Amino acid sequence: MSLKVIGKARRRVDGRAKVTGLTKFADDIVLPRMVHCRLLRSPHPHADILDINVEKAQRHPGVHLVLTGKDFPITFGIMPVAQDEYPLANGRVRYVGDPIAAVIAKDEQTATEALHLVEVKFKVLKTITDPEEALQNPEPRIHDYGERGNIHRIQSYEFGDVAEALAKSDHVFDDLFFYEGNTHLPIEQHASVAAPDGEGKLTLWSSTQVPHYIHRALARALQMPAAHIRVIACPNGGGFGGKCDLHNHEIVVSRAALKLGRPVKICLNREEVFYMHRGRHPVLMRMRTGVTKDGKLTGMHVQTLLDGGGYGGYGAASTFYTGVLQTVTYELPRYKFDACRTFTNKPPCGPKRGHGTPQPRFGQEVQLDKIAAKLKLDPAELRLGIVAKPNSLTANWLKIGTIGLAECIRQVVARSDWKNRYAKLPSGRGIGLACSSYLSGAGLPIYWNKMPHSGVQLLADRSGQVTVFCGATEIGQGSDDVLAAMVAEVLGMDPYDIRCVTGDTALTPVDLGSYSSRVTVMMGNAAIQAAEKLKAQIAEAAAEQLEVIPDRMVFSQGRVFVPSDSNKSISFREAVEFAETKFGTLGAVGSYAPPRAPGRYKGAGVGPSPAYSYSACVVEVEVDKATGWIAVPKIWIAHDIGRTVNPVLARGQVEGSVYMGLAEALMEEQVFRRLPPKMSHALVHKIPSLLEYKSPTSLDMPEVDTILVEDPDPNCPFGAKEAGQGPLLPVMPAVANAIFDAVGVRIDELPITPDKILKALELKAKGKPPRVGPESFPAVPYPQPIFVAPPWEGGDGKETKRNDAAAVV
Amino acid sequence: MAAVPDRVHLNFLVNGEEAPVSFAPYKTLLEVLREDLNLTGTKHGCELGECGACAVLIDGEPQLSCLALGVECEGKRIETVEGLANGATLHPLQEAFADLGAAQCGYCTPGILMTAKALLDKDLHVNREQIKEAISGNLCRCTGYQQIFEAIEEAARRMKP
Numbered sequence: 022m023s024l025k026v027i028g029k030a031r032r033r034v035d036g037r038a039k040v041t042g043l044t045k046f047a048d049d050i051v052l053p054r055m056v057h058c059r060l061l062r063s064p065h066p067h068a069d070i071l072d073i074n075v076e077k078a079q080r081h082p083g084v085h086l087v088l089t090g091k092d093f094p095i096t097f098g099i100m101p102v103a104q105d106e107y108p109l110a111n112g113r114v115r116y117v118g119d120p121i122a123a124v125i126a127k128d129e130q131t132a133t134e135a136l137h138l139v140e141v142k143f144k145v146l147k148t149i150t151d152p153e154e155a156l157q158n159p160e161p162r163i164h165d166y167g168e169r170g171n172i173h174r175i176q177s178y179e180f181g182d183v184a185e186a187l188a189k190s191d192h193v194f195d196d197l198f199f200y201e202g203n204t205h206l207p208i209e210q211h212a213s214v215a216a217p218d219g220e221g222k223l224t225l226w227s228s229t230q231v232p233h234y235i236h237r238a239l240a241r242a243l244q245m246p247a248a249h250i251r252v253i254a255c256p257n258g259g260g261f262g263g264k265c266d267l268h269n270h271e272i273v274v275s276r277a278a279l280k281l282g283r284p285v286k287i288c289l290n291r292e293e294v295f296y297m298h299r300g301r302h303p304v305l306m307r308m309r310t311g312v313t314k315d316g317k318l319t320g321m322h323v324q325t326l327l328d329g330g331g332y333g334g335y336g337a338a339s340t341f342y343t344g345v346l347q348t349v350t351y352e353l354p355r356y357k358f359d360a361c362r363t364f365t366n367k368p369p370c371g372p373k374r375g376h377g378t379p380q381p382r383f384g385q386e387v388q389l390d391k392i393a394a395k396l397k398l399d400p401a402e403l404r405l406g407i408v409a410k411p412n413s414l415t416a417n418w419l420k421i422g423t424i425g426l427a428e429c430i431r432q433v434v435a436r437s438d439w440k441n442r443y444a445k446l447p448s449g450r451g452i453g454l455a456c457s458s459y460l461s462g463a464g465l466p467i468y469w470n471k472m473p474h475s476g477v478q479l480l481a482d483r484s485g486q487v488t489v490f491c492g493a494t495e496i497g498q499g500s501d502d503v504l505a506a507m508v509a510e511v512l513g514m515d516p517y518d519i520r521c522v523t524g525d526t527a528l529t530p531v532d533l534g535s536y537s538s539r540v541t542v543m544m545g546n547a548a549i550q551a552a553e554k555l556k557a558q559i560a561e562a563a564a565e566q567l568e569v570i571p572d573r574m575v576f577s578q579g580r581v582f583v584p585s586d587s588n589k590s591i592s593f594r595e596a597v598e599f600a601e602t603k604f605g606t607l608g609a610v611g612s613y614a615p616p617r618a619p620g621r622y623k624g625a626g627v628g629p630s631p632a633y634s635y636s637a638c639v640v641e642v643e644v645d646k647a648t649g650w651i652a653v654p655k656i657w658i659a660h661d662i663g664r665t666v667n668p669v670l671a672r673g674q675v676e677g678s679v680y681m682g683l684a685e686a687l688m689e690e691q692v693f694r695r696l697p698p699k700m701s702h703a704l705v706h707k708i709p710s711l712l713e714y715k716s717p718t719s720l721d722m723p724e725v726d727t728i729l730v731e732d733p734d735p736n737c738p739f740g741a742k743e744a745g746q747g748p749l750l751p752v753m754p755a756v757a758n759a760i761f762d763a764v765g766v767r768i769d770e771l772p773i774t775p776d777k778i779l780k781a782l783e784l785k786a787k788g789k790p791p792r793v794g795p796e797s798f799p800a801v802p803y804p805q806p807i808f809v810a811p812p813w814e815g816g817d818g819k820e821t822k823r824n825d826a827a828a829v830v
Numbered sequence: 831m832a833a834v835p836d837r838v839h840l841n842f843l844v845n846g847e848e849a850p851v852s853f854a855p856y857k858t859l860l861e862v863l864r865e866d867l868n869l870t871g872t873k874h875g876c877e878l879g880e881c882g883a884c885a886v887l888i889d890g891e892p893q894l895s896c897l898a899l900g901v902e903c904e905g906k907r908i909e910t911v912e913g914l915a916n917g918a919t920l921h922p923l924q925e926a927f928a929d930l931g932a933a934q935c936g937y938c939t940p941g942i943l944m945t946a947k948a949l950l951d952k953d954l955h956v957n958r959e960q961i962k963e964a965i966s967g968n969l970c971r972c973t974g975y976q977q978i979f980e981a982i983e984e985a986a987r988r989m990k991p
Contacts, residue, residue: 032929033928033931036929037920037928038936039922039933039935040923040925040933040939041871041911041914041924042869042870042871042910042912042919042929044869046873046937048874049864049870051865088974130856206939207935207937207971208875208881208938208969209873209875209935209937209970210874256935256936257935258873258935258936258937259935259937259972261971290877291875291876436838460930489950496935497935497937498934669929669930669977670934672931672977673934673974673977676976677934677973678974679972679974680971680973680974680975681971709877710876710878711875711880711969712878712880716971718969719961719966719968719970719975719978719979720966722975723975724976726972
């Protein structure tokens with residue numbers, strides 16, 4: 022297959038707009054008669070609202086409307102299983118920052134003034150601070166749904182008898198890890214503009230990654246037909262998962278615009294973005310892994326405890342993701358995971374880049390480093406010896422396609438001169454290695470249906486122009502560029518000649534959104550299908566004119582021709598004209614849904630993907646033993662991308678992931694503190710500002726050597742897998758492993774900061790175990806596991822009684 | 831005490847053009863540019879001087895427009911991303927940023943472009959360390975900065991006579 026567009030380094034199709042300031046983000050939208058909304062947010066982490074008086078606010082000059090919980094009787098939530106939020110609090114607030122009232126005024130200044138005039142009487146309730154408190158205190162319940170007490174979700178799955186596997190192992194490693202929460206920190210603050218159109222229907226422009234889900238959820242929240250709502254996802258100024266939820270403000274401005282009959286805008290300030298959060302869950306983990314003396318895994322038992330914050334959000338999915346993907350990287354005969362998510366009175370957690378999987382990945386890869394050290398094996402060799410097999414099933418019934426992981430490991434090992442440097446650098450310097458894998462799109466949508474996950478519609482006319490419509494959302498990753506590239510490749514066009522219309526629920530076919538690294542695979546496959554249909558029509562008409570058979574027509578460089586006959590060649594525009602003459606108005610649609618996953622047990626829907634990407638990473642560190650300061654001079658990363666659509670963008674996704682992973686390893690933490698008792702004793706964000714919430718600047722970022730490994734996957738468009746999330750995952754454990762190589766201490770929790778290094782070095786000097794990390798795992802009432810026999814133990818993918826499985830073996 | 835006027839009327843000089851504008855006197859330059867002059871190319875990420883997204887050039891120097899009051903800027907030369915291209919011809923920085931992947935979501939891009947312009951206006955012979963230093967006040971969450979460094983270096987190469 023000779024590809025003309027795919028794989029070539031190009032300027033992205035929307036590149037010019039992004040460097041001229043012409044890309045229209047949500048807050049750049051200005052409409053006539055537009056008024057502005059600000060939200061009053063709770064100063065208490067947990068309280069009942071006894072009374073709200075908005076009279077003074079309503080009388081404030083310039084105020085058009087004040088809304089409270091009374092205006093929003095219906096709950097909402099992005100997942101059908103968690104309809105637990107009100108757009109404005111309905112009697113109860115559950116975290117500092119929970120919205121209570123909205124003021125819509127002539128400008129932001131006036132709205133802000135009026136917020137101070139809203140009088141709220143609270144009855145403060147006991148605060149649940151963290152998961153351990155949540156487990157110990159079933160009362161007061163933060164929500165009246167969930168498993169029980171303050172447990173939101175609790176579950177257990179076992180694939181083969183893990184206790185037996187561990188008992189028969191040469192060694193069992195039992196480690197605790199903790200991964201602190203952190204947040205997305207998109208530079209664009211969330212903004213939305215809602216406006217009624219001439220017919221009284223609603224349009225919402227928003228910084229959202231998921232316009233289709235917002236469309237559905239908004240119809241319910243506003244009790245309006247979806248046909249009367251149009252959601253337009255503006256290009257996002259960074260998403261990273263933080264713009265995947267339906268947010269309170271999106272519903273509030275929609276309701277306000279309908280009530281006032283005029284456009285209403287909101288743009289959150291930076292502090293509000295920190296409090297709205299929906300980011301990385303803090304997760305405490307226990308990992309027990311059995312190995313043979315030559316370094317093969319025999320079984321693994323993972324337990325996770327998630328701090329969910331005040332609402333459900335995507336938390337049910339996040340909980341699963343802390344457990345389901347441990348099996349797709351290495352051969353693992355038996356596997357068990359227990360997961361529990363608790364409610365706490367903090368901003369809700371949700372999906373951030375890697376959704377639920379970076380936390381256990383950190384533990385898994387650090388533990389592998391410990392295993393290698395104990396068995397006196399090279400960590401790279403250990404991993405090369407256990408890489409999962411292509412075209413195989415995992416213990417938990419996930420179907421793996423291609424795996425470029427071994428090549429990724431070999432690449433980073435060679436480029437970093439690993440063999441001459443690992444365990445051989447002078448004290449204070451070290452290198453560490455880790456691997457990972459990730460979804461190329463979630464196998465199921467967040468609400469149950471059998472419809473396409475992505476739809477693409479193509480329009481071509483006699484002018485020779487081609488317009489492609491798709492609900493996919495550009496969040497910086499290059500969604501529009503992938504769409505144009507796929508269509509251009511099939512039709513032999515220049516991608517810049519294709520017009521993309523995306524992320525608009527009124528105009529574009531449904532695409533589920535920019536999350537779970539699904540866009541390239543799902544939208545790409547749908548686009549190819551649509552383009553092939555259109556191509557067939559054009560080829561048939563052109564062939565008729567040129568008196569050849571359609572199969573001989575080649576589409577390339579804007580022409581349609583027979584390669585062997587220079588007389589049989591017409592321009593693409595002429596060919597379209599013939600096709601429009603022959604068939605009438607031209608159009609084609611394509612759609613895509615992932616293949617059905619083999620797992621048949623309840624819960625098998627989380628984890629399957631059309632393809633898994635793989636990454637390997639080596640990090641070099643220099644640790645100052647006097648100060649604990651950690652410097653990272655260089656990172657090598659190899660990513661199994663299947664096939665590269667545009668190397669410029671693919672490299673950007675990989676390096677952006679490395680950046681964010683490094684930030685999580687060393688700096689970022691969404692942490693809370695108590696205000697003094699004489700104030701409110703409230704649980705507030707410790708550092709809700711871009712200055713204090715540390716993220717790497719240009720001066721902190723090391724050189725990154727990026728290698729794209731291509732092993733095209735047959736499920737993927739031209740073989741292309743994801744690149745936007747997977748390469749984040751190995752960075753944090755590679756940093757931790759490098760620190761061990763440098764100074765011989767284990768930091769089993771993130772972020773790794775100089776004070777933790779110093780503490781570990783001090784322990785080492787005293788002859789104690791040189792480790793800093795969690796010391797205990799609380800008693801969590803995990804249920805009896807759902808037992809499923811792995812494929813190689815005669816299972817059929819369904820839940821079974823343990824004894825039945827044993828009988829089959 | 832003199833009464834504070836509801837609005838002030840000033841003549842700005844933006845991107846080489848005179849721009850008469852009336853605005854509330856508490857407004858920052860950022861707000862005047864975006865809200866009163868409709869120059870929404872300049873972005874905001876914090877409005878507290880922390881992220882660098884709102885950087886513009888004031889008399890050739892990169893400044894955070896969220897920390898400058900509009901009333902301070904009368905008579906000063908203000909340059910924004912909208913004035914970077916020469917008609918339809920992109921500035922070499924814009925060309926290089928677009929070609930080399932220096933703009934992913936594009937939100938921090940205008941601020942970084944203007945900061946980089948100030949750097950290259952002074953000296954085209956900049957090394958990697960000087961580039962890192964110059965844009966260290968501009969946060970980017972997408973790229974990991976590598977492709978931004980390379981784009982600025984490439985633009986400097988293209989701009990050398």
